[in-house]
Amino acid sequence: MSRQKLERDEQDELILEATISHLSTGDPIPLSWAVEHATEFSHAWARSGHASLLLKIAAFAVPRPALVLAASAIAKKALPSAYDDRPEKAIDIAEAWARGEASADDVREACNDTADAVTDRGGISREVARAAGDAAFLALAVDSYDAADSAVSSAEAAVEAVWLSSTTARTRADRVAIWDGMANIVRAQLAHRDILADVVNANRSAL
Numbered sequence: 001m002s003r004q005k006l007e008r009d010e011q012d013e014l015i016l017e018a019t020i021s022h023l024s025t026g027d028p029i030p031l032s033w034a035v036e037h038a039t040e041f042s043h044a045w046a047r048s049g050h051a052s053l054l055l056k057i058a059a060f061a062v063p064r065p066a067l068v069l070a071a072s073a074i075a076k077k078a079l080p081s082a083y084d085d086r087p088e089k090a091i092d093i094a095e096a097w098a099r100g101e102a103s104a105d106d107v108r109e110a111c112n113d114t115a116d117a118v119t120d121r122g123g124i125s126r127e128v129a130r131a132a133g134d135a136a137f138l139a140l141a142v143d144s145y146d147a148a149d150s151a152v153s154s155a156e157a158a159v160e161a162v163w164l165s166s167t168t169a170r171t172r173a174d175r176v177a178i179w180d181g182m183a184n185i186v187r188a189q190l191a192h193r194d195i196l197a198d199v200v201n202a203n204r205s206a207l
Contacts, residue, residue, distance in 0.1 A: 012044035016053040019199060023060035024145070028204045038196060045195055051182035052152045058190060059148035061198040064138065065098035070189035071135040071151045072098075074182050078132070078161035083125035086110075086117045087132035094136035107139045124164045131157035155182055 019041060022029045034041075048054065051074070058067050072091045079088055090110040096102035114133030118126050134154035141147035159178050163170060 009048070011040070012048045013050055013053065015040045015044045016048060016050060016057065020053065020056050020060070023057065023199065023202055026203060028202065029200060031200070034196075034200045041199070042196055046187070049176065049180035049183045051155055051179055051186055054183055054186040055151040055155060056148045057195075057199065058186065059151055060144045061195065061202040062190060062193060064141075064147065065100075066190060066193065067147060067151060068094050068098040068135065068138045070186050071138055071154050073185050073189050074155050074158050075131040075135040077182070077185070078128040078158040081124045081161050081165040082128045082132075083121050084117065086113045087128050090114045090132040090136040094139055097136075097139045104140060107136055111137050111140065124161050127157045127161035127164065130154070131161060158182065 015037060018037070019029070022033065045054065045057075055067070055071065058070060072094050075087070075091055079091070082088060090113065093102050093106050093110040097104070097107050111133050114129045114136065117129035118133065121129065131154050134150045134157065137150045138147050138154075141150055159175065159182060162178050163175050166174060168174065
C-alpha cells in the first residue's frame with residue numbers, strides 16, 4: 001500500500017470518526033461544520049473500507065429499516081457457512097420487518113433462536129449465528145447507540161465467518177479485503193439515500 005493511500009485512509013477515518021462524534025451527542029451537526037467538511041465526508045463515505053464506521057454513521061443518520069437491510073446484506077455473506085437454517089430465517093424475518101411484513105415479536109423469536117444457535121455451536125457456525133442475530137436485533141434496538149453496537153457486532157461476526165471459511169491463506173490483507181467488500185455492501189444498500197443530507201438532518205427533528 002502506498003504512503004499516499006495510507007495517508008488518505010487515515011484522513012477518511014478521521015472525518016468519519018468526527019462525524020460519529022458529532023452525531024452521538026444527540027444534537028444536530030452544526031451547519032458550519034457540515035458545510036466546511038461536506039466534500040471530505042462525501043469522499044470518505046465513497047471510498048472508505050471502514051464498514052464499521054459507515055454502519056455507525058448510518059445508525060444515527062438513516063431510518064432504522066434501511067440500517068437493518070444494510071446489516072442483513074452483510075450478514076448474508078456468512079450464510080454459506082451456517083450449520084442450520086436459523087441464521088437465514090433470522091435474516092429473512094429482519095428483512096421482512098424492514099418492509100413492514102413482520103412484527104417485533106417475530107424478530108424477537110428469531111433473535112432467541114439465533115442466540116440458541118450461538119450457544120449450541122462453536123467456531124464459524126457461532127459467528128454466522130451471531131452475525132444474523134445481531135442484524136435482526138437492530139429492529140429491536142432501543143436507540144441509535146444500541147443499534148450502532150449491534151450493526152458493528154454483526155459485521156464483525158460476518159467478517160470473521162467469511163475469513164475463517166476462506167480456502168486461501170488467511171492473511172491480514174485478506175481480512176482487509178473482506179472489510180472493504182462489506183463497506184461496498186453498506187454503500188450499495190444506502191445508495192438510494194443522500195447520506196450527506198441524512199447526516200446533516202440527523203437529530204434536527206427533535207428540536
